[in-house]
Amino acid sequence: MTKKLYLILIIFITSCNNKNEKIKTTVEIEKQIELKLDEKQEKINEFKNSTEETITTASNSISVTALNFINDYAKNCDKINGRIGTEEWVESNPNASKMLKSELKKIMEEANKADPEYGLGFDPIFNAQDYPDEGFKLVDFDTLSGIVNVKDKILDGFDMKIKLVKENGKWVVNGIGIINMPESKWIQE
Known part of the structure; x- marks a missing residue:
């Protein structure tokens, strides 16, 4: 009888240990799952932050390119001596797209053909005869349209819209004033 009692006691103790081990194993698995989920969430957050930084950097680069382009052009227009003509200035500007350069040339040729004495009669970049003396500042940037x-x-x-595109890995001005811009985006005074 004592042997049977010992045997029952051993079976009971072993089964209790197995239950405890199963409980410990389940708790350990849950902890591992939580750690993996935390690691995944951390990676997601890192990716999200990296993407936001990339977008911010690109937006800043685009905005700086646009502001430099229009403000440098305004400074050129302010020069009494040494002013470069619009076509020549755009042609020599590394921040002007090939399409902007060719479209400006086409606009100027057509205007000069139509009226050899006055040509276009206004500045195609400003889409006006006058422009702000102090230059321009950023209002906003639409990442979807590149404007x-x-x-x-x-x-x-005196508000303007400037369209930028990526050309050869670099952001460049592709539309401004009446050049490569739909009428709905022309200057609004």
Whole structure:
């Protein structure tokens, strides 16, 4: 009888240990799953932050390119001596796309053919005869369309849209004023 009792006791103890081991194993598995989920969430957050930084960097690069282009052009127009003509200035500018250069040339040729004395009669980049004396500042940037909105640094009322595209791995101006821009995007005074 004592042998039977010992045997029952051993079976009971062994089965209790197995249950405890199963409980420990389940808890350990749950902890491992939680750790893996935390690691995955951390990787997702790192990717999200990296993507946001990339978008911000690209947006900053695009905005700087647009602002430099229009403000450098305005400075050129301000020069009394040494001013470069619009076509020559755009042709020599590394931030102007090939398409912008060719479209400007086409616009100017057509205008000069139509009116040899006055040509276009206004500046095709500003789409106006006048422009802000103090230059332009950034209003906003639409990442989907690649259009940067700029306006007069001092006064309200002279807003422009500048379209940028990626050409040979670099952001360049592809549309401004009446060049490669739909009428709905032309200057709004």
